[in-house]
Amino acid sequence: MLDSLVVIGDLLELGGSMSLPGVIAEDWLYCAPPAFVVREGSILLLGIEPEDQASLPAALRTRVVRQRELRYLRIDEDGDAISAQLRAAGYLEISNVAWTRPPHKHTAETFLEDVIRRLREADNRGTLEGLQVYGPATPGEHFASRLGPPEGRSGFHVGRRPQAFGAPIWLFVELEQGLPVRFLDLPWRGGKFRGCDHGWRIQSALDAHAGQPQTYRVTPIDDDRDRYEFFSPLPLWIERKLRIHGEKLPAGGALFAYAIDRHCDHGTDDLVQSYMWFQKID
Numbered sequence: 001m002l003d004s005l006v007v008i009g010d011l012l013e014l015g016g017s018m019s020l021p022g023v024i025a026e027d028w029l030y031c032a033p034p035a036f037v038v039r040e041g042s043i044l045l046l047g048i049e050p051e052d053q054a055s056l057p058a059a060l061r062t063r064v065v066r067q068r069e070l071r072y073l074r075i076d077e078d079g080d081a082i083s084a085q086l087r088a089a090g091y092l093e094i095s096n097v098a099w100t101r102p103p104h105k106h107t108a109e110t111f112l113e114d115v116i117r118r119l120r121e122a123d124n125r126g127t128l129e130g131l132q133v134y135g136p137a138t139p140g141e142h143f144a145s146r147l148g149p150p151e152g153r154s155g156f157h158v159g160r161r162p163q164a165f166g167a168p169i170w171l172f173v174e175l176e177q178g179l180p181v182r183f184l185d186l187p188w189r190g191g192k193f194r195g196c197d198h199g200w201r202i203q204s205a206l207d208a209h210a211g212q213p214q215t216y217r218v219t220p221i222d223d224d225r226d227r228y229e230f231f232s233p234l235p236l237w238i239e240r241k242l243r244i245h246g247e248k249l250p251a252g253g254a255l256f257a258y259a260i261d262r263h264c265d266h267g268t269d270d271l272v273q274s275y276m277w278f279q280k281i282d
Contacts, residue, residue, distance in 0.1 A: 035092040037099045045071040055089050102237045108208040108277045115202055119172055119184040128180050133159035134203055137212045143232045151178040158203040170195035197235035208277035215281045226262050229254035238271050
C-alpha cells in the first residue's frame, strides 16, 4: 500500500535528509502537500491534508470518487471553476505533463554509456558489506529471484547494499571476480527519480544490451480492452500512466497486470519499448 501511495504522489520519498536527530537515512517518506492534476474528464487529488485543517472545499467533498488509492473529481464544463476553487483552498496545481514526465529517451547502449560515465566520475571505492547484485535473466525466473551474492561475478551490475536504517540502498557497481571496483549509489546526485526507478531502468538496459531484453505480454480481453502483463518492476513514471488509464487485474503468472482500453491514447507500448527496451511477446 505504501508503494502505491508513493507512485500516485500522496507520499514523497526523499533521500539525503536528517529527519531524526543524529539519524541519516538514504530515504524518508513524507506526506505530500495537497495538490491536483487536471486530466480529461476528471481532476486527480494528491497529497495529504494537515490534521488541523480540511483544505478541500466542502462543496467538493461529496463529489470525490475513490478507486483503490486514487481520489478524483469528475468534471464537465466546470473544470476551470473547480481548479480555481482548489487553488484558492491552497492546493498546488501540477500539470499532467510534469506528473507523468519520463526521462530523456535513449537507446539502451547510449543510456548505459552515460551511467558508466557517472560511475567512473564518482569513483566511489571501498568494501560493501552485505552487497547483493542482480544476475543474468533466466526464462521463467521472477525478477526478485535474480538478486544474490556477487561471488565470482565481474562487470557492471545493479545491486543493493544494507544501511543502518531503512531499506537497502540501490547502487550500480563494477565488479572484478566478486569484489567491488567502484560503485555509484542510486539515485545519483541530481537524479529526478527514486533509487529503485534508476536501478530497474539500468538493469533493463543491461539485459537489452546482453541480448536478453525484459518482456511483457498483451492479450485481448474483449472488443475494447487489452490485458497487459509485466514480469519485471516498472518505474514510477510508467506506473502512474497505468494507474490512470488501466484497471489492476489478478497477476496470474505475471508480476502484475492491467486491463487498458485499447482506444485511449495511453502510450504504454511506447513507454516500455522506447524507455525500458522491453520486448512484446505472444
